[in-house]
Amino acid sequence: MLWDLFCRVVDNFGDIGVCWRAAADLASRGERVRLWIDDPSALAWMAPSGCAGVAVQPWQDGSAEMQASDVVIEAFGCDPSPGFVARMATAPQPPVWINLEYLSAEDYVERNHALPSPQLSGPGRGLTKWFFYPGFTRSTGGLLREPGLLTRQQHFDATAWLADWGVQTQPGERIVSLFCYDNPSLPALIDTLADRPTLLLATAGAATAQATSLLGPSLRRGALRAVLLPALPQTEFDALLWAADLNFVRGEDSFVRAQWAAKPFVWHIYPQDDGAHAVKMTAFAERFLAGVPAGPAGEMRRLWAAWNGLGGELPPLPALAPWRRHCEDWRDGLLAQPDLITQLMGFVDERR
Ligand code: TRH
Secondary structure (H helix, E strand, O other): OEEEEEEEOOOOHHHHHHHHHHHHHHOOOOEEEEEOOOOHHHHHOOOOOOOOOOEEOOOOOOOOOOOOOEEEEEEOOOOOOOOOOHHHHOOOOOOOOEEEOOOOOOOOOOOOOOOHHHHHHOOOOEEEEEOOOOOOOOOOOOOOOOOHHHHHHOOHHHHHHHOOOOOOOOOOOEEEOOOOOOOOOHHHHHHOOOOOOEEEEEEOOOHHHHHHHHHHHHHHHHEEEEEEOOOOOOHHHHHHHHHHOEEEOOOOHHHHHHHOOOEEEEEEEOOOOOOHHHHHHHHHHHHHOOOOOHHHHHHHHHHHHHOOOOOOOOOOOOOOOHHHHHHHHHHHHHHOOHHHHHHHHHHHHOOO
C-alpha cells in the first residue's frame, strides 16, 4: 500500500524521530511511504542513508495529479492542509485516515484507542478519522518495535561499538548515557556518579552543553570522565542505549528505546506548562513499578521525581543489578504485546 505520513516538527526531535521510525518500519515490511514533513533538517544526521521505500516530501498539498494513497496518518494531530483533506474526501476510494497520538500510560489511552471521529463538516466531510494511541497494554496500539530489533541487540558488541565511535572503555567502568533537557539536577548527578569509575556519554545538544559547562575542558570530576558524542544516526542512538549500564533518556521515542534496551533508565519527561507531565510520569511509574517491593519502588520514584524537578534532592542511585532485572522483566512483558506497526497494519486492513 501507499501511505502518506504527515509530521510537523513542534520542537526537539521526538516528532521527527517517531515519524521516521514508523516510516522506516512500514517500508521494511514492503509498504511505500511518503513522509510529509515541515522541517526535515534533523534527518541529515538522524537518517543520513535514508530508507528504501520512504520518500521525504516537503510539507505542502502535493500536486493535484499526485497519486492517491491508501492510508493517511497525521502524527500527533498535525492536521494535513484543507486542500489535501478535500482530495482525500473526493478520492474514488478514500484512504483510511488515522491520527497517531502521543504515548502515555494514562488510563484514557485504553478508552480512546481506535475510536472513530466522523467528520461532519469541513473539507473532510463524510470521512472518518480514527484515533490510534500507542501504549503499554494490550488494549492500546502498542509500541514501535521493528522486526529484528531484539536479534540485533542480542548480537551487539558494546566494546566494539564504542571503539568504532572512538571511545576506549576501561575495565570496571560504569557506562552511563545522558540525553536530557536543561536539568538543574545534573550537578548533583555528576557528583553522585563521580564516586566510582564512570564513563559518561553525553549526547549532542543540551546534555553536551551542560556537561561541558559543569566539567570544564578536562571533562572529568573525581572518578568520572565524560565523552561528548556527535549527533548519532537513530540506529546508532539505539546502540548507545544497549552499550550503557544506565540510560538517561527523555521525551517519547528515546524513552521507549530505553525500555527495549532493558537497561536501567531514568526518564526526563517532556515538561508541559500546565504540569500535565507530572500526571503522565506518575501513570507510567504506577505501571512500571507495579509488583516492585515498596523500598526499591520508593527509591525509583524519588530519583525520577528529583530528576524531573518534581520534588526532593537527587537521591543516591539504586543498585543497578536488581534494577536491570526489573527492566528485563518489564521488556519481556511488553514483548507479549504486538508492536505498533503490526497493529496499525491490521487496523487499516479491517477498515478498508
Ligand atoms: O527530542 P525529544 O525531547 O522529543 C520530543 C519532542 O520534544 C516532542 O515535541 C515532544 O512531544 C516529545 O518529546 C514528547 O526526545 P525523544 O522523543 O526521545 O526524541 C529524540 C529522537 O532523537 C529519538 O528518535 C532519538 C533521536 N536521536 C538520534 O537519532 N541521535 C542522537 O544522537 C540523539 C541524541 C537522539
